[in-house]
Amino acid sequence: MGKLTVRALRAVLVVVLVGTVFVQASMVWALVSGNDPEDGSLPLTPLRVITILGMASVQVTVVCVGRLVAMVRRGTVFSHAAFRYVDGVIGAIVTAALMWFAVTILNAPGQRDDPGVTVIMGGIGVAILGVALIVLVLRMLLAQAVARDVEAAEMQAELDDVI
Numbered sequence: 001m002g003k004l005t006v007r008a009l010r011a012v013l014v015v016v017l018v019g020t021v022f023v024q025a026s027m028v029w030a031l032v033s034g035n036d037p038e039d040g041s042l043p044l045t046p047l048r049v050i051t052i053l054g055m056a057s058v059q060v061t062v063v064c065v066g067r068l069v070a071m072v073r074r075g076t077v078f079s080h081a082a083f084r085y086v087d088g089v090i091g092a093i094v095t096a097a098l099m100w101f102a103v104t105i106l107n108a109p110g111q112r113d114d115p116g117v118t119v120i121m122g123g124i125g126v127a128i129l130g131v132a133l134i135v136l137v138l139r140m141l142l143a144q145a146v147a148r149d150v151e152a153a154e155m156q157a158e159l160d161d162v163i
Contacts, residue, residue, distance in 0.1 A: 017062045020055040027051045057095040064088040078149045086139045097128035
Protein backbone atom coordinates (compact mmCIF):
# COMPACT_ATOMS: atom_id res chain seq x y z
CA MET A 1 0.00 0.00 0.00
CA GLY A 2 1.40 3.37 -0.97
CA LYS A 3 1.86 6.22 1.47
CA LEU A 4 -0.69 8.38 -0.34
CA THR A 5 -3.29 5.59 -0.21
CA VAL A 6 -2.70 5.03 3.50
CA ARG A 7 -2.92 8.74 4.26
CA ALA A 8 -6.11 9.14 2.22
CA LEU A 9 -7.71 6.14 3.91
CA ARG A 10 -6.72 7.39 7.34
CA ALA A 11 -8.20 10.81 6.54
CA VAL A 12 -11.46 9.21 5.45
CA LEU A 13 -11.53 7.06 8.59
CA VAL A 14 -10.97 10.11 10.81
CA VAL A 15 -13.74 12.06 9.08
CA VAL A 16 -16.15 9.11 9.43
CA LEU A 17 -15.21 8.63 13.09
CA VAL A 18 -15.70 12.32 13.90
CA GLY A 19 -18.99 12.36 11.98
CA THR A 20 -20.36 9.33 13.80
CA VAL A 21 -19.38 10.76 17.19
CA PHE A 22 -21.17 13.99 16.26
CA VAL A 23 -24.32 12.08 15.24
CA GLN A 24 -24.19 10.01 18.44
CA ALA A 25 -23.81 13.13 20.58
CA SER A 26 -26.75 14.73 18.79
CA MET A 27 -28.92 11.65 19.34
CA VAL A 28 -27.96 11.44 23.02
CA TRP A 29 -28.82 15.12 23.41
CA ALA A 30 -32.16 14.54 21.68
CA LEU A 31 -32.85 11.57 23.98
CA VAL A 32 -32.05 13.61 27.07
CA SER A 33 -34.26 16.50 25.95
CA GLY A 34 -37.07 14.00 25.12
CA ASN A 35 -39.01 15.56 22.23
CA ASP A 36 -41.07 12.61 20.95
CA PRO A 37 -44.08 13.61 18.83
CA GLU A 38 -47.49 13.14 20.39
CA ASP A 39 -49.47 13.14 17.16
CA GLY A 40 -49.13 9.37 16.66
CA SER A 41 -46.33 9.59 14.13
CA LEU A 42 -43.24 7.42 14.24
CA PRO A 43 -41.77 7.28 17.76
CA LEU A 44 -38.39 8.95 17.79
CA THR A 45 -36.87 7.41 20.94
CA PRO A 46 -36.36 3.91 19.44
CA LEU A 47 -34.98 5.44 16.25
CA ARG A 48 -32.54 7.54 18.26
CA VAL A 49 -31.36 4.52 20.22
CA ILE A 50 -30.98 2.54 16.99
CA THR A 51 -29.02 5.42 15.46
CA ILE A 52 -26.68 5.52 18.45
CA LEU A 53 -26.08 1.77 18.21
CA GLY A 54 -25.70 1.94 14.43
CA MET A 55 -23.10 4.67 14.74
CA ALA A 56 -21.26 2.51 17.30
CA SER A 57 -21.12 -0.31 14.77
CA VAL A 58 -19.66 2.08 12.19
CA GLN A 59 -17.10 3.22 14.76
CA VAL A 60 -16.07 -0.37 15.49
CA THR A 61 -15.62 -0.93 11.77
CA VAL A 62 -13.54 2.25 11.41
CA VAL A 63 -11.25 1.30 14.30
CA CYS A 64 -10.81 -2.26 13.01
CA VAL A 65 -10.08 -1.10 9.47
CA GLY A 66 -7.62 1.45 10.86
CA ARG A 67 -5.80 -1.30 12.77
CA LEU A 68 -5.74 -3.50 9.65
CA VAL A 69 -4.30 -0.63 7.61
CA ALA A 70 -1.58 -0.19 10.23
CA MET A 71 -0.84 -3.92 10.01
CA VAL A 72 -0.64 -3.70 6.21
CA ARG A 73 1.73 -0.77 6.48
CA ARG A 74 3.99 -2.73 8.88
CA GLY A 75 3.72 -5.89 6.77
CA THR A 76 2.15 -7.92 9.59
CA VAL A 77 -1.35 -8.35 8.21
CA PHE A 78 -0.74 -12.01 7.36
CA SER A 79 -0.79 -13.05 11.00
CA HIS A 80 -3.30 -14.46 13.43
CA ALA A 81 -3.65 -11.02 15.07
CA ALA A 82 -5.49 -9.74 11.97
CA PHE A 83 -8.39 -12.14 12.54
CA ARG A 84 -9.53 -10.22 15.62
CA TYR A 85 -10.00 -7.06 13.55
CA VAL A 86 -11.64 -8.85 10.61
CA ASP A 87 -14.03 -10.54 13.05
CA GLY A 88 -14.76 -7.11 14.52
CA VAL A 89 -15.68 -5.80 11.07
CA ILE A 90 -17.95 -8.79 10.41
CA GLY A 91 -19.68 -8.37 13.79
CA ALA A 92 -20.15 -4.65 13.23
CA ILE A 93 -21.66 -5.20 9.78
CA VAL A 94 -24.07 -7.82 11.13
CA THR A 95 -25.00 -5.42 13.94
CA ALA A 96 -25.62 -2.67 11.40
CA ALA A 97 -27.88 -5.03 9.42
CA LEU A 98 -29.84 -5.87 12.57
CA MET A 99 -30.22 -2.17 13.34
CA TRP A 100 -31.47 -1.61 9.79
CA PHE A 101 -34.01 -4.42 10.18
CA ALA A 102 -35.17 -2.78 13.42
CA VAL A 103 -35.67 0.52 11.57
CA THR A 104 -37.57 -1.38 8.87
CA ILE A 105 -39.86 -2.94 11.47
CA LEU A 106 -40.49 0.44 13.13
CA ASN A 107 -41.21 2.02 9.75
CA ALA A 108 -43.45 -0.78 8.42
CA PRO A 109 -46.74 0.23 10.11
CA GLY A 110 -46.55 3.66 8.48
CA GLN A 111 -46.12 2.09 5.05
CA ARG A 112 -49.39 0.16 4.86
CA ASP A 113 -50.46 2.14 1.80
CA ASP A 114 -47.12 1.50 0.08
CA PRO A 115 -45.63 -1.78 1.33
CA GLY A 116 -43.00 -1.65 -1.39
CA VAL A 117 -40.95 0.70 0.78
CA THR A 118 -40.79 -1.93 3.51
CA VAL A 119 -39.78 -4.58 0.98
CA ILE A 120 -37.04 -2.32 -0.38
CA MET A 121 -35.81 -1.58 3.14
CA GLY A 122 -35.75 -5.32 3.88
CA GLY A 123 -33.78 -5.85 0.68
CA ILE A 124 -31.25 -3.26 1.81
CA GLY A 125 -30.89 -5.16 5.09
CA VAL A 126 -30.24 -8.38 3.18
CA ALA A 127 -27.65 -6.53 1.07
CA ILE A 128 -25.91 -5.36 4.25
CA LEU A 129 -25.79 -8.98 5.42
CA GLY A 130 -24.36 -9.82 2.00
CA VAL A 131 -21.49 -7.43 2.68
CA ALA A 132 -20.83 -9.31 5.93
CA LEU A 133 -20.71 -12.55 3.94
CA ILE A 134 -18.24 -11.01 1.49
CA VAL A 135 -15.99 -9.98 4.38
CA LEU A 136 -16.34 -13.52 5.77
CA VAL A 137 -15.10 -14.90 2.44
CA LEU A 138 -12.21 -12.44 2.56
CA ARG A 139 -11.48 -13.70 6.09
CA MET A 140 -11.25 -17.22 4.70
CA LEU A 141 -8.81 -15.99 2.08
CA LEU A 142 -6.78 -14.33 4.82
CA ALA A 143 -6.74 -17.63 6.71
CA GLN A 144 -5.38 -19.37 3.64
CA ALA A 145 -2.75 -16.68 3.17
CA VAL A 146 -1.67 -16.92 6.81
CA ALA A 147 -1.43 -20.71 6.51
CA ARG A 148 0.68 -20.37 3.36
CA ASP A 149 2.86 -17.76 5.04
CA VAL A 150 3.49 -20.11 7.99
CA GLU A 151 4.19 -22.96 5.59
CA ALA A 152 6.60 -20.81 3.60
CA ALA A 153 8.41 -19.77 6.77
CA GLU A 154 8.78 -23.42 7.81
CA MET A 155 10.10 -24.37 4.38
CA GLN A 156 12.53 -21.45 4.46
CA ALA A 157 13.77 -22.60 7.88
CA GLU A 158 14.28 -26.14 6.53
CA LEU A 159 16.08 -24.76 3.49
CA ASP A 160 18.31 -22.64 5.72
CA ASP A 161 19.19 -25.77 7.71
CA VAL A 162 20.11 -27.64 4.53
CA ILE A 163 22.26 -24.82 3.24
